[in-house]
Amino acid sequence: MNQYPLWKYLLILAALLAGLIYTLPNFFGESPAVQVSPLRASLKADAALLARVTTALKAASLNPEIVMLEGNSIKARFADTDSQLKAKDVLVTQLGEDYVVALNLLPRSPQWLTDLHALPMYLGLDLRGGVHFLLQVDMSAALNKAMEAATGDIRSALREQNIAYSGVSREGKVLLVKFRDAEARSKGEAEIKQRFPDYALKDRDEGGEYNLVVTLKPEAEHRIQDSAVQQNLVTLRNRVNELGVAEPVIQQQGADRVVVQLPGVQDTARAKDILGRTATLEVRMVDETHEASTASAPPFGTEMFKDRQGKMMLVKKQVILTGERINDAQPGFDNRSNEPAVHINLDGVGARQFKDATRENVGKRMAIILFEKGKGEIVTAPVIREEIGGGRVQITGQMDTVEAQDTALLLRAGALAAPMEIIEERTVGPSLGAENITRGFNSTKIGFIMVALFMMAYYLMFGTISMLALAANLLLLVALLSMMQATLTLPGMAGIALTLGMAIDANVLINERIREELRNGVSPQAAIHAGYDRAFGTILDSNVTTFIAGLALFMFGSGPIKGFAVVLCLGIATSMFSAVLISRAIVNLIYGRKARLTKVAIG
Amino acid sequence: MEFFRIKHDIPFMSYGRYTTAISLVTFLFAVFFLVTKGLNFGVDFTGGTVIEVHYAQSADLAKVRAQLAETGFPDAQVQNFGSSYDVLIQVPFKQNIAGAKLSEQVIDSLRKQDASVEKRRVEFVGSQVGKDLIDNGELALLLVSLGIVGYLWLRFEWKFGLSAIIANLHDVVIILGFFAFFQWEFSLSVLAAVLAVLGYSVNESVVVFDRIRENFRTMRKAGVAEIIDNAITRTMSRTIITHGCTQMMVGAMLFLGGETLHYFAMALTIGILFSIYSSVLVASPLLMMFGVSREDFIKPEKAEAEEVLP
Numbered sequence: 084m085n086q087y088p089l090w091k092y093l094l095i096l097a098a099l100l101a102g103l104i105y106t107l108p109n110f111f112g113e114s115p116a117v118q119v120s121p122l123r124a125s126l127k128a129d130a131a132l133l134a135r136v137t138t139a140l141k142a143a144s145l146n147p148e149i150v151m152l153e154g155n156s157i158k159a160r161f162a163d164t165d166s167q168l169k170a171k172d173v174l175v176t177q178l179g180e181d182y183v184v185a186l187n188l189l190p191r192s193p194q195w196l197t198d199l200h201a202l203p204m205y206l207g208l209d210l211r212g213g214v215h216f217l218l219q220v221d222m223s224a225a226l227n228k229a230m231e232a233a234t235g236d237i238r239s240a241l242r243e244q245n246i247a248y249s250g251v252s253r254e255g256k257v258l259l260v261k262f263r264d265a266e267a268r269s270k271g272e273a274e275i276k277q278r279f280p281d282y283a284l285k286d287r288d289e290g291g292e293y294n295l296v297v298t299l300k301p302e303a304e305h306r307i308q309d310s311a312v313q314q315n316l317v318t319l320r321n322r323v324n325e326l327g328v329a330e331p332v333i334q335q336q337g338a339d340r341v342v343v344q345l346p347g348v349q350d351t352a353r354a355k356d357i358l359g360r361t362a363t364l365e366v367r368m369v370d371e372t373h374e375a376s377t378a379s380a381p382p383f384g385t386e387m388f389k390d391r392q393g394k395m396m397l398v399k400k401q402v403i404l405t406g407e408r409i410n411d412a413q414p415g416f417d418n419r420s421n422e423p424a425v426h427i428n429l430d431g432v433g434a435r436q437f438k439d440a441t442r443e444n445v446g447k448r449m450a451i452i453l454f455e456k457g458k459g460e461i462v463t464a465p466v467i468r469e470e471i472g473g474g475r476v477q478i479t480g481q482m483d484t485v486e487a488q489d490t491a492l493l494l495r496a497g498a499l500a501a502p503m504e505i506i507e508e509r510t511v512g513p514s515l516g517a518e519n520i521t522r523g524f525n526s527t528k529i530g531f532i533m534v535a536l537f538m539m540a541y542y543l544m545f546g547t548i549s550m551l552a553l554a555a556n557l558l559l560l561v562a563l564l565s566m567m568q569a570t571l572t573l574p575g576m577a578g579i580a581l582t583l584g585m586a587i588d589a590n591v592l593i594n595e596r597i598r599e600e601l602r603n604g605v606s607p608q609a610a611i612h613a614g615y616d617r618a619f620g621t622i623l624d625s626n627v628t629t630f631i632a633g634l635a636l637f638m639f640g641s642g643p644i645k646g647f648a649v650v651l652c653l654g655i656a657t658s659m660f661s662a663v664l665i666s667r668a669i670v671n672l673i674y675g676r677k678a679r680l681t682k683v684a685i686g
Numbered sequence: 687m688e689f690f691r692i693k694h695d696i697p698f699m700s701y702g703r704y705t706t707a708i709s710l711v712t713f714l715f716a717v718f719f720l721v722t723k724g725l726n727f728g729v730d731f732t733g734g735t736v737i738e739v740h741y742a743q744s745a746d747l748a749k750v751r752a753q754l755a756e757t758g759f760p761d762a763q764v765q766n767f768g769s770s771y772d773v774l775i776q777v778p779f780k781q782n783i784a785g786a787k788l789s790e791q792v793i794d795s796l797r798k799q800d801a802s803v804e805k806r807r808v809e810f811v812g813s814q815v816g817k818d819l820i821d822n823g824e825l826a827l828l829l830v831s832l833g834i835v836g837y838l839w840l841r842f843e844w845k846f847g848l849s850a851i852i853a854n855l856h857d858v859v860i861i862l863g864f865f866a867f868f869q870w871e872f873s874l875s876v877l878a879a880v881l882a883v884l885g886y887s888v889n890e891s892v893v894v895f896d897r898i899r900e901n902f903r904t905m906r907k908a909g910v911a912e913i914i915d916n917a918i919t920r921t922m923s924r925t926i927i928t929h930g931c932t933q934m935m936v937g938a939m940l941f942l943g944g945e946t947l948h949y950f951a952m953a954l955t956i957g958i959l960f961s962i963y964s965s966v967l968v969a970s971p972l973l974m975m976f977g978v979s980r981e982d983f984i985k986p987e988k989a990e991a992e993e994v995l996p
Contacts, residue, residue: 209946217815351808352790506812508789514740515806522944530938534931541688541927574875577939577947581954584935585886588928592893595924598688621896624841625889631833632885636878639826641819644878651882686688 084612085675087668095668098660099555105562108192108203114148115167116189118329119174119182120156126181128155139177145170149189160189186347187329204565207572207646208509210523212516213346214354217507218319220339225311225501226256226304228405233258233282235401237297240278246271258297268293308339311501316341322357336641341503351510358505364406366437369448369464370397388452390461398450398461403440408433414487417479423487427476434474442470451478453490454502462490523576530580531557534587542594544673544684549590552666556586559657564650572646582654588625589662592618598685607680615667622663626655690923698918699911702971709968713856716863723866728873731820733779733813735788742802744770749799757795768945772806779813823877830881831855834888842895843982849972850891853964854884861956870949879953886932887961891969893921898973902983910979914970925966929958 597614
């Protein structure tokens, strides 16, 4: 009655073997490494780059343990951090600006394990050290910008069709188009409706004025917000690339938030500077008909900005081009005057817009305005000499080479579609991270040993079997976490300890049941059978309730708490498997074959 | 070895009035402290900045405070953290200071005073994040409660689900009461522990309820109180041993896990201790009160089939 078919033993054996293989990499530890990845999509990490890196390192008499090509980057592993840092310096000077050289950690596990995709657990920032940022995207700014653009679009549409209107004004997210009579309004309404499907229109008559109220449709609003976040994600990714981090995580969280995780980064000031640059770029026309003065408010339809020298300048509100149209920007020199310059490459739409604008405005001045933290500054205001087609633009102005580089970096990294603000920061130093690992590991170890000693003393043979099952549970849990590359955090380690402590419940339930059956005078074989059978329903019920809690934590928790929830849920799955199947298999192996079993060692 | 060799069933149900009275009093105390003292919410919820720094020698807290006051943080809380070398600085959230830059200002200022200072950890949480976390915490609590009631309703009967969740929510309130009374910091990981306890301590009720259901089928002549007494007595050994083992694990975390895990383990410890009490001595009397009867399991044929699982 207590015999498993062969396939069940084989299944358990296979699970344990897989568990062992995928747990193994965690024992080899990690070594400092340097990771080289190309900055631009046009460049590839290939065998040629591998050779370059190898020779560069050899020339500097650095001996990497291994240099390999993985994905789109080259990784070189070193014995100590000293040679790692030296190697980074060597590679930065040798490879130039086209490549990012970042510090990283590489597992020391043998190649055959890596070939099986057996990797060590992915450690969270609280265990490996690094920075975590949560950024909030300012959605109302994105919508304001869209409405500002709408003002210009509607004006030019009405003008093109010769529809008489007396003004377009904006109040927050609502546009008011004023007409002289109802007929013009209905014509205007039809025109706007046909051209711009994103706007919701409504008539409103006020004191003899025929007004048209224009608002964004909710779905259009939604789309604008969504694309603002998407663009900010791309921008952040570019910026983080410039920062040289090995495995950054940049993800959307919720509707309007972005998580940025930079493992190993300690210089938070620089990271914040680069991330927090809420720069957006706009190209507008300079208003030359009025004189700029600080004494009076700027004339209607214009705004006043300072340029780099602090001189005031009046600029039209209408935007010709925004930063999102910029494909690439490189620092360089003007080939005539040899002044430092920034060369900009626009995308198709941007190139067309820019061509139209420059054709219409030859001889006039155009301002490139950089908005940082809500404040605009005119980077440069060149005179348009001729129509500029093809999307290739060169900006020269009063700037030195460093400024040219800075401006290019800002333009290249792309402007943000909407400003962002850091609303959460968590930085963990590497020493604390290492300490957290030791503490988490030690408390799990000590707890496990205590439980093991108690169980073996209290339930004798069955206690020992329970502990073997619990050890298998730990093995499978760690293997599963390594296999899924789920992030292990300190609360996650606490979760491992807690699930082990809770998993014991199943074995205690079973053992108590067997004792009870034996006390009632049932034969040992029947007692074992009944014990496992009857306890199963209870084990299932009690695990499901804990699983519900884990699921809720996963859904609503963030960061480290999510790590805890993942471990809790996985731990429940592995503990069901090990407490019921594995411990039963061992019991069956030991007692199942004995036909006349008179006594079992259960204390 | 066997700790609990109990010959006769202990008449728990006849003590029902006392046991529920005791937990009612504890509960009221917890509510009282929650109302009068309130929870000492950590930076996760209130917003603000926490900075942990490490000195090469014992830190002089007075000097650190003076230095910070000079830099413009007179309201910064400075205290030792774990050892005399480690210092924890808490700066409350302020509207006018760009919160994200604050940590650098503090570290720079401390570095001027003593170059050996090492930044160990920085946590800055904006006020809007804290509000979201509280909202999410409440939602999670609600979801867990509903989920458990729903599951127990499905597996047993609504009376079981209701009495289990009342017993266990009362545990949650008592844990919170402890945190309010001692003014321990209530952080995100403590919240996680509270929710885990909710899921975990329901186990306790489930085990007893399972026995009660089984007893309704096997002890045909016994009364309801007798059936419940027998179920509790028969599962008592398992209850104590299981919780003892879990507590060994949690205890290791409490003493060896460092400051970060300390209160997490503390919440679990209180939760485990009270869940033993409440799921046995509160949930079962409640079950009696709701009038559980053999008729609730009148369709045993179907349920029986379910029991014979591989």
